[in-house]
Every structure is written in C-alpha cells, then in structure tokens.
Amino acid sequence: MVLEIISVYFRRNKRLIFHNFNLKLAKSQIIILIGENGVGKSSLFDLSVGILKPEKGVIKINEIPINEIDQKKKDFFTYLPHKDSLKDYLTVEENLFNWLELIDIKIRKEKVLNSLKFFKLNNLKNNLIGNLSQGQRKKVSLTKLLLSKCNLWILDEPFNGLDINSINKTKKMICNHKANGGSVLLASHINLNIEGSKRIFIKSPKLKISNKITNFDSWEKIK
Amino acid sequence: MIFNLANPLRFQRLIEKIEPITLNIAIILLLVGLFFCFFGSPPDYLQGETVRIMYIHVPCAWFSLMIYSIIALCSIFSIVFKHTLADLISRSCAPIGACFTLATLLSGSIWGKPTWGTWWVWDARLTSELVLLVIYLGLIIINNAYEDKSKADRYSSILAIIGIINLPIIKWSVDWWSTLHQPASISKFSSPSIDPSMLLPLFIMTFSFFFFFISILLVRVRGEIIQRKIEVIRFNRMV
Amino acid sequence: MGKNKVKLDFFKLVKREIRIMLKNFSIIYSFSTFFVIASLIFVFSVNDISYVKIFYKSIVWIVLIFSIMLVSENFLNDDFKDGSLKELQFLGFSEESIIVSKSIAMWVMIMIPMLFLVPLVFVFFQITLHELISLLINLFLATPSLTLISILSSLFSVQLKRNKIIQFVIILPFFVPMIIFTTSTGTLFESYNLNENQFLILIGIFFITLPVCLLAGKLIMREINK
Amino acid sequence: MNYFLNFINSGDHFSYVLSSYLIVFFIIFLIFILSNTKTKKLEKEFVNLIKNEEKK
16 A cells, blocks of 8 residues: 555544544555545545544555654655645746755756656746746646656645646656556546546535534534 | 633633632722721821821732742743743733732822922832833743744743842842841841841731732633633634 | 755755845845945944944944844745745745755845945944954944844734834844844943853854754744644 | 821822832733633623524
C-alpha cells in the first residue's frame, strides 16, 4: 500500500470532520475524492501529509507511519496544495529552480525548459509569476509534477481554472504516471472522471451534540 | 484528582456551592482587616501614617504575581494536555490580574509621593511591574482578537509562557539591583523584619483579597462555562 | 549521516530565503529610506543639535525597532499567504530551522543597509569615531535577538485578518530589556556601571531569547495550520 | 482608638492613605461588578435559549 489511512478521527474548529475514516491507495491506482465544499478534502490531504495530526487513527505512507518519516518527507510524495506557494516577484524559471533545490533534485536546465513546453509555458519562462493569470499559475505548479521523481502524487483541485485542452493534458499526464507504477490521490468538487480511476464520494458525518455534555472537548454524538 | 475536577460541569456544580461562601468570608475579613488597618496598628517610625497603604499595596502586588503564575501553569497544562478547564481559568484570570497589577501600581505611586517625593521612579521593580501590566493587556487583547476561541486560547497560552521570564525579574529585582524600592520584609518566615502588630492587618487583608480573587474568578469561570454551553446549543441548531 | 542532512537542509533554507529576499529588493529599499527619514524627523524635532548628540543611541534604536517590526510583518505574511510556509513544513523541514533561517535572512537584510546607514548617522548626529564603533558593535550584537523576537511577533499575528496592530502591542514589552541594555543611558540602573559589561549582557540576552523564541515559534507554527 | 485619632489628624498623609484605599477598592469592585453583570447576562441568554429549545 502506498498510502493507508486507518480509522481516522479528526475535528476542526470543534466540527467533526472524519469519523472512522479509511482509505487505501495501492500502487498504480488513481483515487478521486469527490465532495462538497467544506467537507474536509483539504484537511484529509493535510492529515495524510502530516501537517495536521488526527486524534485517533494511523496514517502510513509506504507502510511507514507519517510521523516517523520526518526529514525524508520530500522523497515520499509530491503534494500540490490549494495555495500554490509560488512567489509573485520571482520568474517562472526561478520559482521552479527554487522548488527543485528544496526537494533535493538536480536537473539540467534544458530538461526543465523541456518540461515547460508540455503546457506551452516556454514563452513565459522569464515572466514574473505575479503577471500571470490564474490558469497559467496552475499550469506552472502542475509542471512541478513532471519534474518530481516521487511515486505518490497528492493533488488538491488540480483542474481549477484550467481550459479544456489543459485538463485533457493533465489527465493524460496522470494516466501516464499510473502506467509507470505511480499512484495519485486527487480531490475535486465536481464530478469528473479519469479512466481507470476509483471514485470516492465523501460526506461529512451527521452529528449531533449529546445533551449531556461531560467535557467540552468531546461533545459530539454520531447519529 | 485534578482530572476528576477537570470536567467543567462538575466544576460548575462545585462553583455554585463555593461561590457565596468565599464572598462572605472575603467581606467579613475585609471589615476585620480594615479595623486593624486603621485602629489596631501603630504608625511606622520612618514612614509615618503612610505605612497603612502597605496593607493593601503588598497583597495586591503578591496577587499580581500569583495570578500570573496561575495563568502560566494553566497555559502549560493546556498546551500539554489540551485541557478545556485550564483554558477557561487562564482566560478568566487575565482581566483580574490586570486589575490587581493596576491597583498595585496606583497605590504604590500614591505611597511614593509622600515617601520618596515623586509619583513615579524608573527603578527595576516598578518597570518590571509595568511590563507585567502590559503583558496582561496583551493576553486580554489576544483572547478577544481571534474569532476562533480555541485558537485564541492556544496563542494566549503561548504568550503567557513567554512572559514567565518577567516573573523572577519582578521578584528579585530589588535584590539584584539595589534600587529605591525597599527589599521584601517578609521573605524570611523565621524572623520577619516587621512588627507583629503590623503583620496582623497585612495578613488579614491578604486573606481577604485572596477570597475576593477566588470569588471573582469563580464568577468569571461560571460565565465562561455558560458561554461555551450557549455555543454548543447554537452549534446544535446549525447542524 | 542524519545530522549532516539536517545541516545541509538548514543551509539550503538560508540560501533560499536570501535569494528570495534579494529579488524582493523593494523591502530593503523602503527599510533604509524609512530609517533615514525617521531619524531625520527626530533631528528636526529636537532643534538643538547638542541634545541629539546625547540621545543618538536612543534615537537609532527606537527607529530601528519600528523599522524592524514593519519589515517582519512583510516577511512572514507573504510566505503565509502564498502557502510556502506550509510547503516548507510538509517538505519535512523542522520548525526551528525555518524560524532560524528566516531570522538569519532578515538579519542580513537589516545589517547590509545598516553598514551604509550608520556612517550617515555619524555625519548627521556629529558623534565621535569611538562612539560610532561602539554603536556598530552594539547593533551587531543586539539585532539577532531583535529579529528573532519580531519574527515571533509576526507569527502571532499571521492569521489575523483584521487588526494587525496587535502584533506590536503584545510583543513590544519584550523589547523593554533590550532597549534598556542597548542604550544603557545610565539613568535607569545607576548603581550598575553597564558600559563595561554591556556587550556581555547583550550576548546573554541573545542566548535567552534564542531557545524561548524557538520553543514558542515551534508551538505557534504547529498551531497555524489547524 | 488613639492610633485612629492620630491618623485622622495627620493632615496630608490622611488624604494620601484614604485616596489609595479608595482607588484600590474601586478597581477591585469594578472588576467584581463587571464580571457579575457579564455572567448574569450570559445566564439570561442561556435560559432564553433553553426555553426556545423546549418550544420546538
């Protein structure tokens, strides 16, 4: 199993988000999480990446619990969160090289330029990120996937703001990654389909606060 | 035992029993103490009649430190064990502590006018006490700044832990820097350098202030618990 | 092996911070301009230059503190807004190394313009060369703790949507000891002759603030994403 | 009683001592009353909420 989420219990802002949540992502598998806004998709990603800690339950990546990976996290997964962490006052190229240095990958410049061609960004490589449109920014951050060597991709709303042509390209990229033995976990609030993928619909648990409050820290009762 | 009391509802029931008792004790002690302050104690041979300010100034100063240490302890507790009651207590302690610190500063400055000749001196103890007041204000501000209550509690407890540095500075500033402020007279319990007839009103006033503090704290904690209950009900309605 | 990796990570972070900071040159520019203008305002408001000569240290330090606070707010907010603070965390960099690298970058960013600005102070305030050197050493020793504290203060307020002034209110009391010992005007603690061991005290303050800021910063950084 | 008479006749000192006592007690009673009113208000709100719940 590449990613395993076992009976996770998690609350955010006093709201129960996951109750006994399980998910298994095998090698060369694509899982699409579909749910309404605020159902906890981003929280799930933050949990599986180790930024948030669940109150109960275990999260394992490559059979290793996430809190034991610590320093080597960058070798295990590539995570593209909702905020793209691109600096406005740096050019496209500089942003990518900064990122590559952070994750310890040394690649020749030509290869980076080549990968920029995938989304036809090579004309924009010396533009500042702040001058790009929302869709172009998204494309730049998706280009990171082409450069990464990790097996596991975790993508938060990768198709937001993209045109149809680029969506198809991205889908193709994800399928290629799957064919090469990689696994992808991605979230979407619209019902989309990628061939050969498994779709999971998440709903927030129906909960009501128990009338007899004993401690304010544990006040939910599951219906 | 602490974890037994930690249940806020059980604590609330306890509060409702204790609260009137503490208030009554505080008022009785206050009256007795005031009698001793004005009728039962002689003027000091150095400071004259102004020594009577000491009977309220010193307890206020002690409590300004004690309340801060309570906040700091609760903060450590809430960070380590994530405890609701500790958050409630430290949240409701902060304004009381600020009031005691303000009372200390004002009464001290009134005492300073006839004794030192000025309202204010920039010596180590006064400065650090003023810093304590500012830290209290910071805690109150943080508690009210965040919309999310649990986040505010976490941040204010972190700030309280940083502020612990100030406590030893206040306590021993008179020993480290030989300043204008007199050193503690009652530090050594075996032979305090103070006359018993003056010690008696001081202690009575201290206990009276202590019970006052407890009763105010209990009222505030009760209010906080009720507020959380209201939040629960509102939340329930939303779902 | 593991330790070596941590060290490498740390230098990588510092390099990244400094590279980003050098690209964002407008911060340095506005910082130095603010410094010059604010100290000029002091000079104009005093009128008699002989007073400025006495209070030059206080003026420099007060202006410096406010300019540092203005810069630090900028420094972390950008990172929080575009998500790179979160990125650094999930890539496995420890919270301590993030804070220290940020404050080192900020320190460099302050010290480089300071080297050019302090001679300006020398000309404006008409101080002696000896005083100038002692002021420089003073700045050199005290700014690390200043940057650490101001990074901490901006961590406190990074999530506030309104009312950013809180950051200044809650953290200014912690600048009090720093100001007392850096300026050491001699009126506060008369019985102590601070000029001799003033530098030692500044170093001591740094070694107190470092662990406290790291601990508190770690706690806050863990809280930010919740 | 002697002490008290002396104290009243001490002129300047009398006003200093009295004003400091008044200020300190004023501050403490202020926080006491403020907390009480706040709690009472919350209690009223709570009772109202409970009543509304029962109506439903």
